[in-house]
Amino acid sequence: MTMTRRLDGDSKTLMASVYDRLRSDIVDGELRPGARLRFDELKDSYGVGLSPLREALTRLAAEKLVVLEEHKGFRVAPISRSDLTDLLFMRQEIESLAIRRSIERGDDQWESGVVAAIHALGKRSSLTPDGHIDPEWENRHRAFHDSLVAACDSPRLMLYRCQLTDHADRYRKLSHHYSSSGRDHLAEHCALSDAVVARDAETANQLIRNHLARTVEIIMTDEDLRDSGFDD
Amino acid sequence: MTMTRRLDGDSKTLMASVYDRLRSDIVDGELRPGARLRFDELKDSYGVGLSPLREALTRLAAEKLVVLEEHKGFRVAPISRSDLTDLLFMRQEIESLAIRRSIERGDDQWESGVVAAIHALGKRSSLTPDGHIDPEWENRHRAFHDSLVAACDSPRLMLYRCQLTDHADRYRKLSHHYSSSGRDHLAEHCALSDAVVARDAETANQLIRNHLARTVEIIMTDEDLRDSGFDD
DNA sequence: AGATGATGTATTTTCGAAAATCAATGATAA
DNA sequence: TTATCATTGATTTTCGAAAATACATCATCT
Numbered sequence: 001m002t003m004t005r006r007l008d009g010d011s012k013t014l015m016a017s018v019y020d021r022l023r024s025d026i027v028d029g030e031l032r033p034g035a036r037l038r039f040d041e042l043k044d045s046y047g048v049g050l051s052p053l054r055e056a057l058t059r060l061a062a063e064k065l066v067v068l069e070e071h072k073g074f075r076v077a078p079i080s081r082s083d084l085t086d087l088l089f090m091r092q093e094i095e096s097l098a099i100r101r102s103i104e105r106g107d108d109q110w111e112s113g114v115v116a117a118i119h120a121l122g123k124r125s126s127l128t129p130d131g132h133i134d135p136e137w138e139n140r141h142r143a144f145h146d147s148l149v150a151a152c153d154s155p156r157l158m159l160y161r162c163q164l165t166d167h168a169d170r171y172r173k174l175s176h177h178y179s180s181s182g183r184d185h186l187a188e189h190c191a192l193s194d195a196v197v198a199r200d201a202e203t204a205n206q207l208i209r210n211h212l213a214r215t216v217e218i219i220m221t222d223e224d225l226r227d228s229g230f231d232d
Numbered sequence: 233m234t235m236t237r238r239l240d241g242d243s244k245t246l247m248a249s250v251y252d253r254l255r256s257d258i259v260d261g262e263l264r265p266g267a268r269l270r271f272d273e274l275k276d277s278y279g280v281g282l283s284p285l286r287e288a289l290t291r292l293a294a295e296k297l298v299v300l301e302e303h304k305g306f307r308v309a310p311i312s313r314s315d316l317t318d319l320l321f322m323r324q325e326i327e328s329l330a331i332r333r334s335i336e337r338g339d340d341q342w343e344s345g346v347v348a349a350i351h352a353l354g355k356r357s358s359l360t361p362d363g364h365i366d367p368e369w370e371n372r373h374r375a376f377h378d379s380l381v382a383a384c385d386s387p388r389l390m391l392y393r394c395q396l397t398d399h400a401d402r403y404r405k406l407s408h409h410y411s412s413s414g415r416d417h418l419a420e421h422c423a424l425s426d427a428v429v430a431r432d433a434e435t436a437n438q439l440i441r442n443h444l445a446r447t448v449e450i451i452m453t454d455e456d457l458r459d460s461g462f463d464d
Numbered sequence: 465a466g467a468t469g470a471t472g473t474a475t476t477t478t479c480g481a482a483a484a485t486c487a488a489t490g491a492t493a494a
Numbered sequence: 495t496t497a498t499c500a501t502t503g504a505t506t507t508t509c510g511a512a513a514a515t516a517c518a519t520c521a522t523c524t
Contacts, residue, residue, distance in 0.1 A: 012302045013507070015290075038475070049509045051283065058247075058287045062294035064391075070244045071476060071515050083387075090388040093329055155315075156322040159296075160392055245477070270505075281479045286507085303485050303506060
């Protein structure tokens with residue numbers, strides 16, 4: 001029996017597949033902030049019909065990665081300083097809450113996960129020799145932050161954190177300024193790891209807030225973002 | 233020029249309209265937790281085609297009011313004790329954060345809004361003579377809680393709070409036990425109002441957490457909810 | 465000139481039918 | 495009997511065309 005397995009990143013339905021691809025393209029910045037998303041173009045680019053496209057965009061609109069104006073169509077969500085400020089605020093609250101809760105509830109296995117993740121992160125530097133961000137470092141960086149909150153044991157908290165991370169990743173990737181800053185901040189990550197393993201919630205709280213704030217500071221001073229309507 | 237205005241609650245597109253109606257029916261409990269949502273039936277009930285229905289359900293799925301199993305269809309989101317526990321936790325955090333932030337940022341006009349809302353709430357009792365919940369009291373109750381956080385000035389915080397409130401309202405309305413308890417808790421609301429107007433964030437924090445927890449306690453002891461798969 | 469209204473085009477929104485998938489039933493073989 | 499496999503029916507998923515709406519252009523009137 002021949003089972004046509006999809007070896008690429010496709011999910012089962014076309015809608016789920018095109019949702020994943022659209023989300024990646026938005027978060028990676030290939031679809032620019034504010035860009036119109038016409039169905040004729042999308043149909044060609046992604047090779048699917050209207051129905052899965054509309055559904056995927058509706059789902060992305062619910063997550064605020066795209067916006068819908070009725071009878072005028074979908075656009076990639078615009079970026080702005082005020083939105084980034086709001087995002088930072090919310091992320092500071094949600095991340096610190098998730099970490100605090102993980103510290104309260106995490107077991108030895110969770111601690112081991114954190115230690116393993118910080119170790120793996122330290123083995124790799126953020127920039128490749130030619131000055132670009134190393135994708136493998138990106139993976140380990142995300143894995144480290146995920147490990148910090150892995151024991152928080154709240155589906156809703158995890159969902160909101162995940163959505164906020166998507167938004168933050170988009171700003172980060174749009175900011176060439178950030179990418180080239182080569183801000184490895186291994187020291188910050190180590191301090192965070194230490195505080196968490198020591199179950200010191202208050203220190204971890206301070207560290208994660210500063211960590212997130214510093215990233216936003218760098219993005220805020222990026223002139224390249226003006227092109228994308230950052231100041232409108 | 234004859235302008236066919238929709239006088240009912242319809243929004244502009246069919247998808248937005250059927251989204252509103254589906255959401256109401258789920259939150260009000262008319263569509264029972266776990267119930268299958270077949271397109272043939274929905275097409276008849278709501279009088280629209282497949283496209284707007286699928287989009288509306290996709291949007292509701294993103295908010296976790298319905299769940300989608302690929303190739304198996306949509307269902308109303310099930311309820312459970314563990315989900316209600318998670319919902320309570322998240323609501324305590326989000327509501328108390330929103331109130332704290334409103335206390336920090338609210339001006340005189342915001343204070344006036346709180347005072348006006350608690351006054352209106354006090355003029356009405358929660359139960360009608362025949363033992364049902366008074367819809368107008370419901371409106372004023374929601375308006376009061378909204379007024380507390382009206383100055384928090386964070387789109388994301390407001391969005392998450394709104395979603396959590398939808399989920400909480402559903403549990404509350406599903407619980408006949410709660411409805412008949414006639415728990416007016418005007419005293420709790422007054423205390424909350426006083427603390428907020430006095431800009432006492434710590435007291436307000438304690439009060440809102442207890443307020444939310446007490447509601448959940450009542451729902452948890454409701455035997456009627458077993459029918460809806462509360463304990464699976 | 466400026467405002468108003470009409471016309472045509474581009475685009476979204478919606479519908480109904482076709483394709484794909486799942487679930488249940490029954491048939492066949494070990 | 496039990497397990498495996500085909501067949502049927504129910505349902506979801508997807509496509510392409512039709513209807514509805516917005517936008518730009520141009521003509522008309524004051």
